[in-house]
Amino acid sequence: MIYPKEFTEMLLQDIPENIINSISKIKLMIFDVDGVFTDGSMLYTKHGEHVKKFNALDGKGVQLLINKGIEVAIISGRENDAVLYRMIELGIKFIYQNVIAKLDTVISLSNILNISINNIGFMGDDIIDMDVMNKVSFSASVPNAPKYVQSIANWVSKSNGGNGAVRECCDLILAVKQNYLIHY
Template identity: 45%
Template structure:
């Protein structure tokens, strides 16, 4: 079967490293500025929990974003996302660096983006995902599109889809139901 003939679930089953954009994916894309010019962002706790579940299932996570923010660095630390690329003008270059650092192939990677700046990476990875409110050109090129909007559960949806495709969802859910969920998995 050629890679173009793979279903989104088959593509998701191969992901070993899931990469996220920030604005419009991990957040709703809104930018709040203080009077001093600092940027504030709101993150969804369920999205964060999904990223932690990926780590628990052995799927590594990364962020590649065009903006640079201490808030994003703090959120990445909280979620234990060790691969953080901020202030990236050319995301494809950061993606190549990430592949080099992790030893992963593009086919083993997933990427969730929402706008044109994400397309170059999305067209290289094995699994391209987009929030429901992404630009139409991004949606047209994604292998998988969430029902939720960016910053409102889209990341959690894609994390759940990856866990299901890799046969890990039910075991993690059972652990949560029995109270045996590992510590530190709060989003």
């Protein structure tokens, strides 16, 4: 997919060059789920089942990344069958749930895929994500994350988690990749 030049210029106009350089190297993008793919709400049925709501635009963004050869993974601190179903539906092969030590999982996945930590991006929204955000080449967050999480992110989406934040991040990565290929 080739984005129109105006689109890439719009997305990249306020992004510092060092962040663009980090994004251009991404081979693996990892996302948290609760608060990033979802709005973080905890909805339960009367039988105690935990229900999740996902944004279709976010899903399409992930599929666009995968179609461009960028590996995608999710690492969630919680476990939910709906998450597993949705991520498989999107074509995500690397799905890790109920993970507290997310950095250990990122390092393990880095070794499995033979992808340097310098070629990994991560989007998270809470304290459990901060170790990873401090280690990877590109870290992203959402505006509804605590301020201390946003403060360590290289980039914060305009949309809240569950409301297009993942798509914004995917579009940014794809715009950088397209722009990088055109100019280098």
